[in-house]
Amino acid sequence: MNTFIKTIEMAGIIAFALTGIYEARKKGMDIIGVYSVSMITAFGGGSLRDIILARHPLFWIEHDGYTILLLVLSIVSMATAKDIFSRKYMATGVLALDALGLGLFSASGASVAMRAGCTLFVSSLLGVTTGVFGGVLRDIICNEIPYVFQRTELYATCAFVGAWAYLFVIGTTGNEVAAVITCIVVTFALRMLAIRYKIRLPL
Amino acid sequence: MNTFIKTIEMAGIIAFALTGIYEARKKGMDIIGVYSVSMITAFGGGSLRDIILARHPLFWIEHDGYTILLLVLSIVSMATAKDIFSRKYMATGVLALDALGLGLFSASGASVAMRAGCTLFVSSLLGVTTGVFGGVLRDIICNEIPYVFQRTELYATCAFVGAWAYLFVIGTTGNEVAAVITCIVVTFALRMLAIRYKIRLPL
Amino acid sequence: MNTFIKTIEMAGIIAFALTGIYEARKKGMDIIGVYSVSMITAFGGGSLRDIILARHPLFWIEHDGYTILLLVLSIVSMATAKDIFSRKYMATGVLALDALGLGLFSASGASVAMRAGCTLFVSSLLGVTTGVFGGVLRDIICNEIPYVFQRTELYATCAFVGAWAYLFVIGTTGNEVAAVITCIVVTFALRMLAIRYKIRLPL
Numbered sequence: 001m002n003t004f005i006k007t008i009e010m011a012g013i014i015a016f017a018l019t020g021i022y023e024a025r026k027k028g029m030d031i032i033g034v035y036s037v038s039m040i041t042a043f044g045g046g047s048l049r050d051i052i053l054a055r056h057p058l059f060w061i062e063h064d065g066y067t068i069l070l071l072v073l074s075i076v077s078m079a080t081a082k083d084i085f086s087r088k089y090m091a092t093g094v095l096a097l098d099a100l101g102l103g104l105f106s107a108s109g110a111s112v113a114m115r116a117g118c119t120l121f122v123s124s125l126l127g128v129t130t131g132v133f134g135g136v137l138r139d140i141i142c143n144e145i146p147y148v149f150q151r152t153e154l155y156a157t158c159a160f161v162g163a164w165a166y167l168f169v170i171g172t173t174g175n176e177v178a179a180v181i182t183c184i185v186v187t188f189a190l191r192m193l194a195i196r197y198k199i200r201l202p203l
Numbered sequence: 204m205n206t207f208i209k210t211i212e213m214a215g216i217i218a219f220a221l222t223g224i225y226e227a228r229k230k231g232m233d234i235i236g237v238y239s240v241s242m243i244t245a246f247g248g249g250s251l252r253d254i255i256l257a258r259h260p261l262f263w264i265e266h267d268g269y270t271i272l273l274l275v276l277s278i279v280s281m282a283t284a285k286d287i288f289s290r291k292y293m294a295t296g297v298l299a300l301d302a303l304g305l306g307l308f309s310a311s312g313a314s315v316a317m318r319a320g321c322t323l324f325v326s327s328l329l330g331v332t333t334g335v336f337g338g339v340l341r342d343i344i345c346n347e348i349p350y351v352f353q354r355t356e357l358y359a360t361c362a363f364v365g366a367w368a369y370l371f372v373i374g375t376t377g378n379e380v381a382a383v384i385t386c387i388v389v390t391f392a393l394r395m396l397a398i399r400y401k402i403r404l405p406l
Numbered sequence: 407m408n409t410f411i412k413t414i415e416m417a418g419i420i421a422f423a424l425t426g427i428y429e430a431r432k433k434g435m436d437i438i439g440v441y442s443v444s445m446i447t448a449f450g451g452g453s454l455r456d457i458i459l460a461r462h463p464l465f466w467i468e469h470d471g472y473t474i475l476l477l478v479l480s481i482v483s484m485a486t487a488k489d490i491f492s493r494k495y496m497a498t499g500v501l502a503l504d505a506l507g508l509g510l511f512s513a514s515g516a517s518v519a520m521r522a523g524c525t526l527f528v529s530s531l532l533g534v535t536t537g538v539f540g541g542v543l544r545d546i547i548c549n550e551i552p553y554v555f556q557r558t559e560l561y562a563t564c565a566f567v568g569a570w571a572y573l574f575v576i577g578t579t580g581n582e583v584a585a586v587i588t589c590i591v592v593t594f595a596l597r598m599l600a601i602r603y604k605i606r607l608p609l
Contacts, residue, residue, distance in 0.1 A: 024555070031609040032562045033555025047458070052250070054259040056460040057522075064525040078609040116260075119267040136344075141542075143551045145346050149227070149236025156235045203234040203281040255453070257462040320463075322470040339547075348549045352430070352439025359438045406437040406484040 005104070008184065010069075012101020016042040016134055017070050018094050021077050023142045035074040037138055042070060044134030049109050049126055053116045095195065096188075099158070103187030106131040106159040107166045107180045120167055127163030131187075132156050154194035157201060162187030208307070211387065213272075215304020219245040219337055220273050221297050224280050226345045238277040240341055245273060247337030252312050252329055256319045298398065299391075302361070306390030309334040309362040310369045310383045323370055330366030334390075335359050357397035360404060365390030411510070414590065416475075418507020422448040422540055423476050424500050427483050429548045441480040443544055448476060450540035455515050455532055459522045501601065502594075505564070509593030512537040512565040513572045513586045526573055533569030537593075538562050560600035563607060568593030 020041030024034040043060045050058050060066050109130025113123040132148045132155065139146040148155050166183035170176065193199060223244030227237040246263045253261050263269050312333025316326040335351045335358065342349040351358050369386035373379060396402060426447030430440040449466045456464050466472050515536025519529040538554045538561065545552040554561050572589035576582065599605060 027551055027555075028557060029551075029555045030557040030607045032607065033552070033557075036555055036562075051254060051457060052261060052264065054257075054460075058458060061458065061524055061528055064527040067531060068527060075609065118264055121267040121271060122264055125270060140343060140546060141552060141555070143346065143549065145230055145232075146236070146344060149230075149232045149239055149344070151231060151233040151236075156239075201233045201235065203278065254457060255464060255467065257460075321467055324470040324474060325467055328473060343546060346549065348433055348435075349439070349547060352433075352435045352442055352547070354434060354436040354439075359442075404436045404438065406481065 005180065008100055008104045011097050012104050013042045013066060014069075014073065015094055015097030015101050017073055018077075019098060019135065020138050021074060022094075023138055023144075025078075027142050031074060031078050034078060035071055037141055038070045038074050039067065040141065041134040041138040042066070044137040045105055045109070045130040045132060046134075048133045049112060049130045052126065052129075053112065053118075055112065055116075096192070099188045099191040100184060102131045102155070102159050102191065103162050103184035104180070106162045106187055107183035110163040110166045110183070111170070111176070111180070114167065114170070120171075123167060124160060124163040127166065127183075128156055128159045131159035131162075151200060154190065154199050154201065158187045158190040158194065161190055208383065211303055211307045214300045215307050216245045216269055217272075217276065218297055218300030218304045220276055221280075222301060222338065223341050224277060225297075226341055226347075228281075230345050234277060234281050237281060238274055240344055241273045241277050242270065243344065244337040244341040245269070247340040248308055248312070248333040248335060249337075251336045252315060252333045255329065255332075256315065256321075258315065258319070299395070302391045302394040303387060305334045305358070305362050305394065306365050306387035307383070309365045309390055310386035313366040313369045313386070314373070314379070314383070317370065317373070323374075326370060327363060327366040330369065331359050331362045334362035334365075354403060357393065357402050357404065361390045361393040361397065364393055411586065414506055414510045417503050418510050419448045419472055420475075420479065421500055421503030421507045423479055424483075425504060425541065426544050427480060428500075429544055429550075431484075433548050437480060437484050440484060441477055443547055444476045444480050445473065446547065447540040447544040448472070450543040451511055451515070451536040451538060452540075454539045455518060455536045458532065458535075459518065459524075461518065461522070502598070505594045505597040506590065508537045508561070508565050508597065509568050509590035510586070512568045512593055513589035516569040516572045516589070517576070517582070517586070520573065520576070526577075529573060530566060530569040533572065534562050534565045537565035537568075557606060560596065560605050560607065564593045564596040564600065567596055 017038040020038040021034050023041075024037035027033075029037065039060075043058070043066070047058050047060070050056065106127040108127075110123045110127030112130075113126035114120070118126065135148055136146040139148075162183040165186040166179045169179035169182045173179070220241040223241040224237050226244075227240035230236075232240065242263075246261070246269070250261050250263070253259065309330040311330075313326045313330030315333075316329035317323070321329065338351055339349040342351075365386040368389040369382045372382035372385045376382070423444040426444040427440050429447075430443035433439075435443065445466075449464070449472070453464050453466070456462065512533040514533075516529045516533030518536075519532035520526070524532065541554055542552040545554075568589040571592040572585045575585035575588045579585070
């Protein structure tokens with residue numbers, strides 16, 4: 001089970017990093033910029049959650065595996081792919097991985113916040129924050145209005161619904177594994193539906 | 204007395220949130236963006252102060268009242284008002300509430316910093332930071348150069364003078380209530396004068 | 407020896423602050439904006455490092471000497487110089503001081519991270535972060551894509567190489583003074599060469 005979570009976490013981090021690499025390259029950054037933006041995108045949400053809740057050390061500090069992984073990913077993507085997203089199946093793959101990561105990070109944010117004694121509503125907000133804030137920082141650095149705040153296909157909303165699914169399952173069954181999986185499935189399914197049918201918020 | 208402070212705090216948070224809602228709507232954000240920017244504007248300054256001074260938990264984490272209040276405010280403003288600031292008396296009201304909040308947050312920042320052992324000057328800077336940083340984050344997210352740093356009517360200056368008024372009264376009388384009220388009155392009066400007579404800094 | 411480090415630290419802080427003042431003035435900010443940006447540029451990298459590693463109090467909080475120094479610097483630069491960088495030898499001087507500061511902050515970041523138990527690679531990343539993040543924040547506030555992420559003369563790379571030089575010397579000799587000086591010399595020399603010969607990264 002732990003391996004299952006670890007695998008999804010890695011998939012999510014890689015997907016988040018790839019979106020950072022993509023945006024950074026569009027802005028003509030060099031490898032330093034690409035690598036920095038990939039790390040900020042992948043680690044930003046979890047780091048903000050941990051700083052808000054005073055949890056130390058941050059997860060990417062303890063092990064340098066992820067930082068080295070993203071360095072390799074950045075170099076490979078700069079050296080080989082003209083544009084890693086130009087092939088259609090790649091772009092779809094990244095969107096799917098990104099949705100998986102969004103679900104997992106949302107669950108992990110809600111879980112950590114709840115254990116730290118936050119109310120249910122604040123826990124759901126910190127779930128969303130964990131899922132989306134890396135992308136917000138990515139867009140700020142790339143000098144864009146954050147994608148997630150714009151009137152586009154549901155994104156933060158999926159994380160919000162997923163976080164509440166997590167809180168509901170954990171509250172009724174106490175089963176962490178079931179709650180995390182429920183959150184991932186709900187977030188992922190809602191996000192895929194939103195992309196497929198171009199679902200937006202009415203407001 | 205505590206009720207008095209609580210009332211002003213709520214007025215300030217609502218005013219800060221409204222300026223966030225206003226800017227976010229101008230940028231065409233949906234409800235997720237509007238709600239996020241309203242929270243970042245209202246909670247940003249106090250959160251930065253607490254993170255700098257290692258005070259936990261952050262004030263909006265402990266109680267979810269404020270986060271729910273801003274959600275309601277965001278939904279209502281999106282659902283009803285074409286532009287909540289378009290009526291002139293609304294805009295004036297928000298400016299006045301904003302000035303009240305600026306004074307209170309400036310006092311609270313200086314107070315917290317002083318108790319944490321900061322020097323007087325650093326305490327005054329953290330008072331200003333608490334008062335203005337939410338607006339700085341709002342403008343960065345909306346992809347604008349922060350209003351408060353531009354050559355406009357006095358804003359941070361009012362918080363700075365107010366913070367020193369707080370530090371002076373608390374240092375000479377030790378009376379927290381008197382010091383907070385003095386700070387609010389000084390900040391509010393200076394800000395209103397600055398708007399009325401278009402007062403700017405000479406430099 | 408301690409005096410030597412203190413002198414370089416002050417040179418670096420002044421240089422970082424001057425680049426902040428320069429950018430803020432280009433954007434037409436008033437003294438509040440100029441002073442704020444100078445502080446964020448000078449203190450941003452070290453503050454982020456300390457927040458990531460949960461080190462408190464932040465270095466500029468303990469003593470208000472630096473905050474007052476930057477206030478004086480901001481006022482003087484606003485009051486006297488039409489453009490402090492317009493004279494060529496001034497611009498060169500600031501670039502040189504900035505490279506000195508980059509080297510010192512990079513060493514201090516790597517040193518603090520290593521003592522906090524980070525791995526070598528994460529320590530080198532936090533060295534770079536300490537050296538460059540103030541400038542990243544400066545550019546974000548000034549609504550620019552961070553200079554350090556763009557395809558320009560080596561900057562973060564110099565800090566990265568310098569941080570590894572620090573880690574190599576401290577690891578082999580255990581001599582902190584020698585390690586810091588090596589880092590400063592390596593970073594400074596590489597940065598000067600990069601400017602002189604317009605060296606950029608191949609990727």
